[in-house]
Amino acid sequence: MIKQLLRSIGLLLVSQGPSPDYNKDEYKKASEYSEAHRAFLEKLLDDEDKRLASFEAKTSQMIAQTGLVFSLLSLFVPLLIDKTVGIPFALKCICLFLLVVAFLLYMLTLKNALKNYKLKNYQYQSPSGNNVIKHQHNSIEKFHHEIVQDLLSSLTVNTRLNNIKATHLIQSYHSFKLANIFTGVLVITICSAILFSKESQSDNDGYCHGIQEGQLFNDQQENVIKEFEDSLLVNGQEKRDSISE
Structure with missing residues (x-):
C-alpha cells in the first residue's frame, strides 16, 4: 500500500506499461497496398501528436495551478499563524508538520x-x-514502402515517449491532490484551534468577571453592615449620655 502510494507520486520508479513494438524490418515487401498502409499509420501517428499536445497543455495547467496555490498559501498562512498565539504547543507542531508536508508535495508536483x-x-x-531525394527514381510502391517503414519506427518511439509523459502527468496529479488534502486539513486545524481558544478565553474572562462582581458585592455588603453597626453604636452612646444627664 505504501509502495503503491509512493509510486503514484513519483517517489519510486514505476515500470512502464507495454508499448507497441513495430519492427519495420518485418515490413519487407512493397505492394499496391503500401499507400493504404501509409495512410493508416499516418493517422495513428497524428493521434499520438494530439496526445502529446494534450499532455503538454495539461502539464502547463498543473504548473500554473501549483503556482497559484503557492501564492494563496504565502498570503493566507502568515495571517493564520499570527492568530495561533493561544494555541497549545503540541497543536502548533501538528500544524507545522502539515504545512511542511503540503509544501514538499507541491514541490514534488x-x-x-x-x-x-x-x-x-x-x-x-x-x-x-x-x-x-533518396527514392526519387524508385517506383511509387517502393517509395510508399520506405515511408511505411519510417512510420512504423516513428510510431513505436513516439508512443513510448508519450506513455512516459502520461506517467509523469499522473504522478504530478496525485501529488497535487495529496498536497491539497494536507493544506485543507491544515486550514481546518488552525481555524478550529483559533475558534476554540477564543471561546475558552471568553469563558475564562466571563468567569473572572463574575468573581470580581461577586467580590464587589460582598465588599458592599460588608460596608453596609459596618455602617449599620456604627450607627447603632452612635445611637446607643447618645441614649446613655441623655440618661446620665
Whole structure:
C-alpha cells in the first residue's frame, strides 16, 4: 500500500506499461497496398501528436495551478499563524508538520510536471524529407514502402515517449491532490484551534468577571453592615449620655 502510494507520486520508479513494438524490418515487401498502409499509420501517428499536445497543455495547467496555490498559501498562512498565539504547543507542531508536508508535495508536483519539459529525454521521430531525394527514381510502391517503414519506427518511439509523459502527468496529479488534502486539513486545524481558544478565553474572562462582581458585592455588603453597626453604636452612646444627664 505504501509502495503503491509512493509510486503514484513519483517517489519510486514505476515500470512502464507495454508499448507497441513495430519492427519495420518485418515490413519487407512493397505492394499496391503500401499507400493504404501509409495512410493508416499516418493517422495513428497524428493521434499520438494530439496526445502529446494534450499532455503538454495539461502539464502547463498543473504548473500554473501549483503556482497559484503557492501564492494563496504565502498570503493566507502568515495571517493564520499570527492568530495561533493561544494555541497549545503540541497543536502548533501538528500544524507545522502539515504545512511542511503540503509544501514538499507541491514541490514534488512541480518536479513531476517539469520532467515533461526535459526535451533531451524526448527525441520524437517522424519520416525524413531525405526519403524524397533518396527514392526519387524508385517506383511509387517502393517509395510508399520506405515511408511505411519510417512510420512504423516513428510510431513505436513516439508512443513510448508519450506513455512516459502520461506517467509523469499522473504522478504530478496525485501529488497535487495529496498536497491539497494536507493544506485543507491544515486550514481546518488552525481555524478550529483559533475558534476554540477564543471561546475558552471568553469563558475564562466571563468567569473572572463574575468573581470580581461577586467580590464587589460582598465588599458592599460588608460596608453596609459596618455602617449599620456604627450607627447603632452612635445611637446607643447618645441614649446613655441623655440618661446620665
